[in-house]
Amino acid sequence: MLGIGGMEVRLTGAEGVRMALSLPGMEVFAVRGGHSNATLTLDADLTMPECRTLHSFDIADGGSVCRFGVDAEGVYWYQYEGFGWLRFDGRKPDEVRCSHIVDASVLRFTLWTAWSMLGLWRGVLPVHSSTVVCDGRAVMCLGESGTGKSTHTRLWLENIENTCLLNDDSPLLAVEEGGAVVYGSPWSGKTPCYHTECRPVAALLRLEQRPENSIRRLGVVEAFTAVQPSCPPCLAREERCLDKLVAYVSNVLERVPVYRMGCLPDAAAARMSHDTIYNAER
Numbered sequence: 001m002l003g004i005g006g007m008e009v010r011l012t013g014a015e016g017v018r019m020a021l022s023l024p025g026m027e028v029f030a031v032r033g034g035h036s037n038a039t040l041t042l043d044a045d046l047t048m049p050e051c052r053t054l055h056s057f058d059i060a061d062g063g064s065v066c067r068f069g070v071d072a073e074g075v076y077w078y079q080y081e082g083f084g085w086l087r088f089d090g091r092k093p094d095e096v097r098c099s100h101i102v103d104a105s106v107l108r109f110t111l112w113t114a115w116s117m118l119g120l121w122r123g124v125l126p127v128h129s130s131t132v133v134c135d136g137r138a139v140m141c142l143g144e145s146g147t148g149k150s151t152h153t154r155l156w157l158e159n160i161e162n163t164c165l166l167n168d169d170s171p172l173l174a175v176e177e178g179g180a181v182v183y184g185s186p187w188s189g190k191t192p193c194y195h196t197e198c199r200p201v202a203a204l205l206r207l208e209q210r211p212e213n214s215i216r217r218l219g220v221v222e223a224f225t226a227v228q229p230s231c232p233p234c235l236a237r238e239e240r241c242l243d244k245l246v247a248y249v250s251n252v253l254e255r256v257p258v259y260r261m262g263c264l265p266d267a268a269a270a271r272m273s274h275d276t277i278y279n280a281e282r
Helices: 014-021 104-120 149-159 220-230 233-237 239-253 267-280
Strands: 002-004 007-012 038-041 051-059 064-071 076-080 084-088 095-098 124-126 130-134 137-142 163-167 172-176 179-183 198-209 214-217 258-263
Touching: 007 014, 007 104, 014 104, 038 104, 051 076, 051 104, 051 233, 064 104, 076 104, 084 104, 095 104, 104 124, 104 172, 104 233, 104 239, 130 149, 137 149, 137 220, 137 267, 149 163, 149 198, 149 267, 172 239, 198 220, 198 267, 214 267, 220 239, 220 258, 233 239, 258 267
Parallel strands: 007 038, 038 095, 137 198, 198 258
Antiparallel strands: 002 007, 051 064, 064 076, 076 084, 084 095, 124 172, 130 137, 130 163, 172 179, 179 198, 214 258
16 A cells, blocks of 8 residues: 555555555555555556547656547546556546556556546645745745756755755645645655655745746736646646646635745745745744
């Protein structure tokens, strides 16, 4: 069983389970005993039916194309070209099934996909961000690839006291009683940062490269457009998923401030974002 994002998911399929637990960082999240919230079958006998394709994209480092679609019965399918399929039925949101996948990078992405679909029905999603913790509270740095998320959190680590990195690519953000929290995950990009901890969220920070440092808090509409693109992209392509995604982001925004920052890759940017976020709480 894997415990990620507050969800304990039982894995079945002998070879698939062995391969999954051998992936970097995954064993850290293994849970012995306990009560599972859902089941992920890793060696299911699947054949993808005719589907309406909603989204296609390359899998980073996977050497494959992923196609997301829905069949005539409303069941969601992910096709990993050349490797297999994942099936999720929103009417049975406690179960995900995928075929046996032999490529480690594709399998890693498949597990991320499974947690995305299970989490959408539970109000917890992986959010593309580099997340730093300061004085016990987390700041999630959002932005397009190459905008300097990892650089900005590294500058926090180098210049702000009592700071540590929770995850550098895809932590899970959840709305729970009392506020929003972020969980570490085994999906941390190129940085091996695998922490099981959960921390309250102080702010979400959307980064953009600019010739000078500036920061401002966003209103609701701007905040929504700043956060939603960092959620799993396929979910905005289908009506039922989009409804749940909108509700999820709206719940987050009711509890967490969102800032937009234009910044340089320097220590002054880290101090500016830290001081703005933490001074606003006083």
